[in-house]
Structures are given as C-alpha cells and as structure tokens.
Amino acid sequence: MEEKKEKPSTMAIRGRRKAIVMDPKSWMVFSETGESIIEDLDKYTIMRRTGLPARDLRVLDPTLFYPSSIMGREKSIVVNLEHIKAIITSNEVLIINSSSPFFILFLQDLQARVPRSNNIHKFTSVDNGMDGECESKKIMEEGSPLLQSRIDSMNIASKESFEDDTLIDVAETSDQKPLPFEFKALETCIESACACLEYENQRLEEEAYPALDELATQISTLNLEHVRHIKNRLVALSGRVQKVANQLENLLDDDNDMAEMYLTKKLDDCLVDQTSLKKGSNSNIAEDIDESDESNTFQYRFYESKPDVEELEMLLEAYFAQINGISQRMSSLSEYVDDTEDHINIMLDDKRNQLLQVTIIFSTTNVIMAAGIAVVGLFGMNVHIDLFDGQPRQFWATVGGTFSGCILLLIISIWWGKKRYILSESKQITNI
Known part of the structure; x- marks a missing residue:
C-alpha cells in the first residue's frame, strides 16, 4: 500500500x-x-x-x-x-x-x-x-x-x-535659528529625490533631442523604435515627477499636516507641560489643572486654526519650485515630441499624396494605351478594306496618327487634372 x-x-x-x-x-x-x-x-x-x-x-x-x-x-x-x-x-x-x-x-x-x-x-x-x-x-x-x-x-x-x-x-553663533533634526533629514530626503529626477530628466533630454532630429531627417523603422522607447520613458518619468509634485503641493495646502511634522517642538511642549504639572503645589493642584486645561484648549484651538508652519513651508516651497522646473522641462520635451510627430505625419501625408498622383497618372496612361490597343485590334481583324490596298505611307500615317492621338489625350488629361487641382506640384516640407 x-x-x-x-x-x-x-x-x-x-x-x-x-x-x-x-x-x-x-x-x-x-x-x-x-x-x-x-x-x-x-x-x-x-x-x-x-x-x-x-x-x-x-x-x-x-x-x-x-x-x-x-x-x-x-x-x-x-x-x-x-x-x-x-x-x-x-x-x-x-x-x-x-x-x-x-x-x-x-x-x-x-x-x-x-x-x-x-x-x-x-x-x-x-x-x-x-x-x-x-x-x-x-x-x-x-x-x-x-x-x-x-x-x-x-x-x-x-x-x-x-x-x-x-x-x-x-x-x-549666528542669530538664525537652526533647523531641527527632523527638518534637516526631511530636506535631505526631498533634495535627493529631486536630484535623482533631475539627473534622469537630463539624461533623457540628452538622448531624446538628437533622436528626434534624426527621425525628422530620416524616417526609418530603427529611428521610430528608438523614439518609441524614449516616449515611454518620458511618460513614466513624468508620472513620477507629478506624484512628487502633487505630494508637496498637498502638504503646502494643509497646514495641519505640516504642523504634525514638528516633532521636536511637540516633544518640547510635552516636556514643558509635564514640568509645569510637577511644580504645582498640593493645595492648588486642581485649580492649576483646570486653568492649564483651559489654556491648553485655547492654545490648541488657536494652533488648529492657524498653526505656525512658516519654517517648513519655506523649505517645501523651494523644492516644490524645483520640481515644477523639472516638470516644465519635461513638458517642453513632450511638446517637442508631439511637434516631431506632427511633422512626420505631414511628411507621410505628402508622400501619400505624391503616390496618389503617380497612381492617377499611370491609370490615365493605361486608359489611353487601351484606346491605342483598340485601334490596333481593329486593324488586326480579318476584314478586307480599301486601306490595305494602299501604299506603305498609309500604314505609317495610321501608326503615327494613333501614337500622336494617344500622346495628345495624355497631355489633355494632365492639363485638365491640374486645372481641377486633382494633380498639383508637391513641395517637400523641410521645416515646420
């Protein structure tokens, strides 16, 4: 088993x-x-x-x-x-x-x-x-x-x-108040993130602009694939930059969230409150507690309505401006990509129009040649007519007349197409 x-x-x-x-x-x-x-x-x-x-x-x-x-x-x-x-x-x-x-x-x-x-x-x-x-x-x-x-x-x-x-x-010894430890660490974190995004954005710009210029000069599968990868990287990096910018903007819009980040200040206030409670005498402990509760309630309401976050706000605004600068540079690169795509689409449309015009000319030529072939077919029939009993010059006159008539019909067709703007001279677009 x-x-x-x-x-x-x-x-x-x-x-x-x-x-x-x-x-x-x-x-x-x-x-x-x-x-x-x-x-x-x-x-x-x-x-x-x-x-x-x-x-x-x-x-x-x-x-x-x-x-x-x-x-x-x-x-x-x-x-x-x-x-x-x-x-x-x-x-x-x-x-x-x-x-x-x-x-x-x-x-x-x-x-x-x-x-x-x-x-x-x-x-x-x-x-x-x-x-x-x-x-x-x-x-x-x-x-x-x-x-x-x-x-x-x-x-x-x-x-x-x-x-x-x-x-x-x-x-x-300077009179300026130093930043608390948590703000120094927070500033270092934000600065490092901005430096990383700045570095990747600059690398993308150094690679994107030459690739786009080369694509505008020569449209090929390799160049199109290269630009596609660059555009994917640009979209991904733009999303990352926008997330950081949105986070900083949300913090700047909410003073209460910024007030929560004053860790040293909250710790000092807690120590001060504990010290003040210990210093109270046994006789007026209850009165002091009631008064401190009322004052703390008033301070809390005032702090909640209008907290003092100017120090952190100035710190965040500087890096928010830096992130906005990176976002604007990426927007300029995105616009350049869109302009290049529009330029390529116009060039492709122009080539497509040229191909259509050539197609029309060849189709017209085929129709006229079919008319000449019809004349040849008529003379190739086994039917006796007086033209066959004539001199050789009559044969060559017939051949020359048929050939000249076909050319004349072709010229008239092209003239009529240009007059009706069906056929027009196409100018190659080099700059937009």
Whole structure:
C-alpha cells in the first residue's frame, strides 16, 4: 500500500507565516550626533520605536508599490520618495538600504547636514560591504559626468563640514535659528529625490533631442523604435515627477499636516507641560489643572486654526519650485515630441499624396494605351478594306496618327487634372 503523505496542519502554516512576518530587515540607523549603524529590526520593534501603525510600515515595503508620500505622524515622519524609504524621528533616521547610486549621495548629504560629533563614524553599505568613499569612487568610474560632478561636490561639502571649524563656530553663533533634526533629514530626503529626477530628466533630454532630429531627417523603422522607447520613458518619468509634485503641493495646502511634522517642538511642549504639572503645589493642584486645561484648549484651538508652519513651508516651497522646473522641462520635451510627430505625419501625408498622383497618372496612361490597343485590334481583324490596298505611307500615317492621338489625350488629361487641382506640384516640407 502506498504511504499517505501527512499534510501540514493549520497551526504549522500559521507558525510558518508568522516566522516570515517576524523576519527582521536590515535598517541603516542615522542618529542626530552623526553616527550611523546597521541594525536588524523586525516590524514590531519598529512600531514600538517609532509609534507607527502597521499600515504605515507597508508604505516602506520594497516589495510593494506605493506612490510617493510624506506622512507626518505623532512621533515620526514617514518618507517614501523614489529610492528613499525612511522613518524620521526627532533624534534619528531609519533608512531601508537601497542599491541606487543616489542612496550613497543621500547618506553623504545627511552626514554633511548633521553636526559632527566627537567620534566620526563612516557609514557602510549593506549590499556589498564597501564604505562610502570606495562606493563613490566606483560610481564615479561607472557613472556619467553629471553624477561624477554631483559626487565631487558632495565630497567637498562633507569634507568642509568636518574640517572647517571656523564655519561651524560662525553657524553656531549666528542669530538664525537652526533647523531641527527632523527638518534637516526631511530636506535631505526631498533634495535627493529631486536630484535623482533631475539627473534622469537630463539624461533623457540628452538622448531624446538628437533622436528626434534624426527621425525628422530620416524616417526609418530603427529611428521610430528608438523614439518609441524614449516616449515611454518620458511618460513614466513624468508620472513620477507629478506624484512628487502633487505630494508637496498637498502638504503646502494643509497646514495641519505640516504642523504634525514638528516633532521636536511637540516633544518640547510635552516636556514643558509635564514640568509645569510637577511644580504645582498640593493645595492648588486642581485649580492649576483646570486653568492649564483651559489654556491648553485655547492654545490648541488657536494652533488648529492657524498653526505656525512658516519654517517648513519655506523649505517645501523651494523644492516644490524645483520640481515644477523639472516638470516644465519635461513638458517642453513632450511638446517637442508631439511637434516631431506632427511633422512626420505631414511628411507621410505628402508622400501619400505624391503616390496618389503617380497612381492617377499611370491609370490615365493605361486608359489611353487601351484606346491605342483598340485601334490596333481593329486593324488586326480579318476584314478586307480599301486601306490595305494602299501604299506603305498609309500604314505609317495610321501608326503615327494613333501614337500622336494617344500622346495628345495624355497631355489633355494632365492639363485638365491640374486645372481641377486633382494633380498639383508637391513641395517637400523641410521645416515646420
């Protein structure tokens, strides 16, 4: 008898699924002191550490596709922009490692913006185990001149931020209020996403304009296929740029969403409230609590009606203008593609009209030749007439008359076609 295979029980399947869900992921943790380490954290550890619900963590899952989004929560900010999937808190940034070259630039930007600590730690890449400097050199050898110049500028900026003590002293002694840590990290995320879109847009422009000009000069299957791929890339990139622009615009339109991103301010207000409650005496605790509740309610209503988000608003407006600039350049490229398509359609219509005119001329010629063939057929009949008894000159006169009549009919047909605008001289269109 055949042995029956035991099916796995429901509890075993649930345990296996639970083990898959509980499998930790590698996160790059960047603190406000400039230190960066790699930690293996599971979903529930992240939820306890950042105060985020499970549905917000699904936005950062690399295996799932979610549109670009920036969400402010009670204790953290969730950022999902292009190659950046990060969680920003008031004192650290948790980043999912990416293989994109712009991820290295993003870490360099973040390390340059955060004030240095006593011990400088270099970040490492999880994917290949190389440090940031070696990875940057590798990217410079394989990348384009635009990406190389970007890396050079970021290396210089990070070197100056770490070596020039006088600039740091001037920044610390200046009257301008420094940005909180979460805004520095958020600005770095948005700037890196804008740089990525700018780089891809410039590469697309460098490839698109020559290809379109070549297609306008010579219409071929290879050129048409090349332009088709370029147009597909343009549509995809336009959608990505529009998603980032829409997200920034939605944030700028909603002051309450921007107010949720003031993590440091909310933390300071919470500490101040706790300190004020502890300082109250036992005799007037109830009165103080009632008064503080009323004042907090009034402040909350005023904060809800008109929150002070000018600092974050100015930061977002700058990058919103940059995204709009990229979108306008892509719109210009899209218009150029449409103009080239119109030009090609006009050229094809012109060629089609020429072919139709040639067809008409050949059809008319065939009809006239059929008339001459009819004359030849009449003389080829076995019928005795007086013309056959004449001299040879009569034969040649008949042949010449038939031939001349056909040519005369052809000329009259062409003249009549041009007079009726059925046939017209076609001029090749070179410029639009």
